[in-house]
Amino acid sequence: MSIAAAIASPPLTSSNLRSLFSRSPSSFPLTTPSKSSSSALQFTLTPTPLLRNPNPQFSASAISVSAHETLSQTSFLDRRETGVLHFVKYHGLGNDFIMVNNLDSMEPKVTPEQAVRLCDRNFGIGADGVIFAMPGWSGTDYTMRIFNSDGSEPEMCGNGVRCFAKFISDLSNLNGRQSFTVHTGAGLIIPEIQDDGKVKVDMGEPVLKASDIPTKIPSNEDQSVVRTKIEVDGVNWNVTCVSMGNPHCVTFGREGDENLVVDELNLADIGPKFEHHKLFPARTNTEFVQVFSRSHLKMRVWERGAGATLACGTGACAVVVAAILEGRSERNCTVDLPGGPLEIEWREKDNHVYMTGPAEVVFYGSVEL
Numbered sequence: 001m002s003i004a005a006a007i008a009s010p011p012l013t014s015s016n017l018r019s020l021f022s023r024s025p026s027s028f029p030l031t032t033p034s035k036s037s038s039s040a041l042q043f044t045l046t047p048t049p050l051l052r053n054p055n056p057q058f059s060a061s062a063i064s065v066s067a068h069e070t071l072s073q074t075s076f077l078d079r080r081e082t083g084v085l086h087f088v089k090y091h092g093l094g095n096d097f098i099m100v101n102n103l104d105s106m107e108p109k110v111t112p113e114q115a116v117r118l119c120d121r122n123f124g125i126g127a128d129g130v131i132f133a134m135p136g137w138s139g140t141d142y143t144m145r146i147f148n149s150d151g152s153e154p155e156m157c158g159n160g161v162r163c164f165a166k167f168i169s170d171l172s173n174l175n176g177r178q179s180f181t182v183h184t185g186a187g188l189i190i191p192e193i194q195d196d197g198k199v200k201v202d203m204g205e206p207v208l209k210a211s212d213i214p215t216k217i218p219s220n221e222d223q224s225v226v227r228t229k230i231e232v233d234g235v236n237w238n239v240t241c242v243s244m245g246n247p248h249c250v251t252f253g254r255e256g257d258e259n260l261v262v263d264e265l266n267l268a269d270i271g272p273k274f275e276h277h278k279l280f281p282a283r284t285n286t287e288f289v290q291v292f293s294r295s296h297l298k299m300r301v302w303e304r305g306a307g308a309t310l311a312c313g314t315g316a317c318a319v320v321v322a323a324i325l326e327g328r329s330e331r332n333c334t335v336d337l338p339g340g341p342l343e344i345e346w347r348e349k350d351n352h353v354y355m356t357g358p359a360e361v362v363f364y365g366s367v368e369l
């Protein structure tokens with residue numbers, strides 16, 4: 001409900017509000033109705049000209065909400081008005097994305113500048129990123145690209161790839177197939193939609209070589225950075241660096257005090273200082289971790305290009321890899337994030353990391369670019 005309220009501008013009357021919320025979940029055309037998807041609202045976001053927009057810079061984001069009686073999956077996403085973007089918003093544990101059907105082209109339908117406006121939580125749709133579902137590349141079934149909410153392009157997104165899998169299965173006829181191959185900036189990623197609706201993703205092998213992460217932190221003999229001291233804003237932190245295609249700096253605490261209580265952190269203050277630290281030439285995502293047991297961790301994340309988010313899938317994978325490297329956990333862990341838990345396994349047999357978690361539709365709509 002807060003979503004509709006947050007995006008509604010004046011044309012939303014009490015009668016169409018009732019109409020929005022009285023809709024039966026089973027009329028939602030994009031997903032198989034399930035307990036968790038029953039909150040998906042069926043409405044169309046239609047662009048309103050600048051009239052109501054106090055800030056012309058954000059013209060793409062003047063949005064009104066109207067009930068849409070005859071929408072179907074194909075009629076909605078196949079419409080091709082020039083200058084109008086049809087999207088479906090998904091989230092994975094509150095890490096939210098504007099999903100774009102880009103299957104007819106390798107050229108993203110949204111520029112990085114437009115992505116910044118669309119992701120704006122006050123003047124736009126509101127999201128942590130924009131994800132493009134594209135044709136496969138080099139033998140894969142599909143390609144996934146993503147722009148962060150600041151317009152930068154990361155190599156990979158864990159929660160995003162679970163949303164991607166659900167989006168693809170809603171868009172395409174997979175003939176009962178539950179798994180497919182996805183080309184990403186981090187290489188081959190293989191999601192599988194489970195019978196319980198969750199998505200399990202083979203996230204590939206973690207990268208531990210400092211120069212490949214990349215980080216300039218002096219590495220150990222094996223070229224990894226494990227439990228190494230760095231100074232951030234005058235404070236010494238012990239960090240382990242892991243790439244899951246994208247760079248992560250994982251910390252369990254400060255020098256001499258490695259029992260973080262993550263809820264006590266001022267993330268908005270410390271997060272950017274890690275992100276832009278000179279030791280991370282491509283910036284970094286940073287995970288602050290509290291250990292409950294050898295199979296139960298809690299983390300908060302400051303994401304490169306997106307700030308504090310409710311969850312980070314690649315981050316949770318990096319956290320478990322770091323916890324294992326530091327001798328703090330087993331290979332199978334539950335990682336609690338602000339948006340909910342993820343199950344992570346770093347499998348000894350193939351050195352791959354596996355992530356399992358939910359992905360849900362929030363709403364779908366159209367917006368003028």
Ligand SMILES: N[C@@H](CCC[C@H](N)C(=O)O)C(=O)O
Pocket residue numbers: 095148153154155156157158159160246247285303304305306309311312313314315
């Ligand atoms: N939230 C994502 C990661 C998105 C990319 C990240 N901000 C970066 O720039 O590397 C996830 O779930 O993995």
